[in-house]
Amino acid sequence: MTDHPLRNTPSLDAFWMPFTANRQFKAAPRLLVSAQGMHYTADDGRTVLDGTAGLWCVNAGHGRRQIASAVERQLSTLDFAPTFQMGHPIAFEFAERLAEVAPGGLDRVFFTNSGSESVDTALKIALAYQRAIGQGTRTRLIGRERGYHGVGFGGISVGGIVSNRRVFPQLAGADHLRHTHDPARNAFVKGQPEHGADLADDLERLVALHGAETIAACIVEPLSGSTGVLVPPKGYLERLREICTKHGILLIFDEVITGFGRLGAPFATDFFGVTPDLVTAAKGLTNGTVPMGVVFASRQVHDALMQGPDGIELFHGYTYSGHPVACAAGLATLDIYREEGLLTRAADLSEDWASAIHDLLGRRNVIDIRSLGLVAGIELEARPDAPGKRAYDVFVDCFQRGLLIRVTGDIIALSPPLIVEREQIGEMVEVLGAAIDRVA
Numbered sequence: 001m002t003d004h005p006l007r008n009t010p011s012l013d014a015f016w017m018p019f020t021a022n023r024q025f026k027a028a029p030r031l032l033v034s035a036q037g038m039h040y041t042a043d044d045g046r047t048v049l050d051g052t053a054g055l056w057c058v059n060a061g062h063g064r065r066q067i068a069s070a071v072e073r074q075l076s077t078l079d080f081a082p083t084f085q086m087g088h089p090i091a092f093e094f095a096e097r098l099a100e101v102a103p104g105g106l107d108r109v110f111f112t113n114s115g116s117e118s119v120d121t122a123l124k125i126a127l128a129y130q131r132a133i134g135q136g137t138r139t140r141l142i143g144r145e146r147g148y149h150g151v152g153f154g155g156i157s158v159g160g161i162v163s164n165r166r167v168f169p170q171l172a173g174a175d176h177l178r179h180t181h182d183p184a185r186n187a188f189v190k191g192q193p194e195h196g197a198d199l200a201d202d203l204e205r206l207v208a209l210h211g212a213e214t215i216a217a218c219i220v221e222p223l224s225g226s227t228g229v230l231v232p233p234k235g236y237l238e239r240l241r242e243i244c245t246k247h248g249i250l251l252i253f254d255e256v257i258t259g260f261g262r263l264g265a266p267f268a269t270d271f272f273g274v275t276p277d278l279v280t281a282a283k284g285l286t287n288g289t290v291p292m293g294v295v296f297a298s299r300q301v302h303d304a305l306m307q308g309p310d311g312i313e314l315f316h317g318y319t320y321s322g323h324p325v326a327c328a329a330g331l332a333t334l335d336i337y338r339e340e341g342l343l344t345r346a347a348d349l350s351e352d353w354a355s356a357i358h359d360l361l362g363r364r365n366v367i368d369i370r371s372l373g374l375v376a377g378i379e380l381e382a383r384p385d386a387p388g389k390r391a392y393d394v395f396v397d398c399f400q401r402g403l404l405i406r407v408t409g410d411i412i413a414l415s416p417p418l419i420v421e422r423e424q425i426g427e428m429v430e431v432l433g434a435a436i437d438r439v440a
């Protein structure tokens, strides 16, 4: 065992860990202490290949000097300044640079600190917009089953994961489309499945049920990540766009995981060629280095709120909206993405990625494999008596053998940094395949 800074650290008791089985973890902790490029180092000195870009966020890989230097410079120049009735140049500069790569030309930019805040911000902007254009009866928000939109009360109301919802009350008036997962017709598909565009017609059903004049917005992840990598069926997003337009409903794409190159285009909006009215993002925005999120809004939405008497147009914002240090990290991140072509690199790799991942077909208990861009979902058959346990065991096995994967229920999700090399893809599939075989 090597000497390590985490030896002799305080006990693990005080940190109440998020989305973690705290007692189980603290009985057998997994600690990461440093990272560089495609790898973490664990506290026992082992190297761990990062199959998940941290948590879908470290798109340019770990330990980027350029970002560290920009952050350091910014901290010693202007550590903090308010953006309420005050401003600082770097926030405007970052917004301007983001506008240049904005999904679908949605070039008005509202800063937040996380994906959850971006979602709640987008929902509030949608409500404010409808009211501003004289459609104040539109207060309903439509999400989708199996959607994940973070953990704010807005996000869980439109979200569709039961464990995140059952304990907490939700916004009145939220309703849900059915999810698009249809393994009976779409199993083991590379790319977009053929069947299921008609599921978008659920929105017509909700219009018929509630009345269009009560619905402000519909939010979906163009590709659902956290709920186990659900790729949209061909034609589905296009259909949803048509129905929203027809009924005056704003369409919001939650691109917290698909933003910044994950599918092979800068945003899923560009990849699918379907333009919503609002897009939420976070994660890859600063390469995971400094917490930050963003909402991209169309001019139409933005300009509708810039009317009326002088004064604050939107009573919403965060102390740290446009934080100078996060902006510095974000600008350096955008530079790296551009210099290294990372926002489109997944397009070059996606075919090799898909064929490597789909090689897992036929392994023990694998009941579906799905992939798009540099994302893959591998679904295992749940143990009858213990749902989620089989994938969790695979996760632990992989970690012990030097690979970080992510599991949700019995689905394994892979989303490596966009700098991944082909041989590392091979290594991931090899370690994962062996783990799946070992875990009964």
Ligand SMILES: Cc1ncc(COP(=O)(O)O)c(C=O)c1O
Residues within 6 Å of the ligand: 114, 115, 116, 117, 119, 148, 149, 150, 151, 221, 225, 226, 254, 255, 256, 257, 282, 283
């Ligand atoms: C689609 C989507 N929306 C929102 C969020 C929430 O982001 P955060 O954890 O930064 O609040 C996530 C996080 O995984 C996400 O995948």
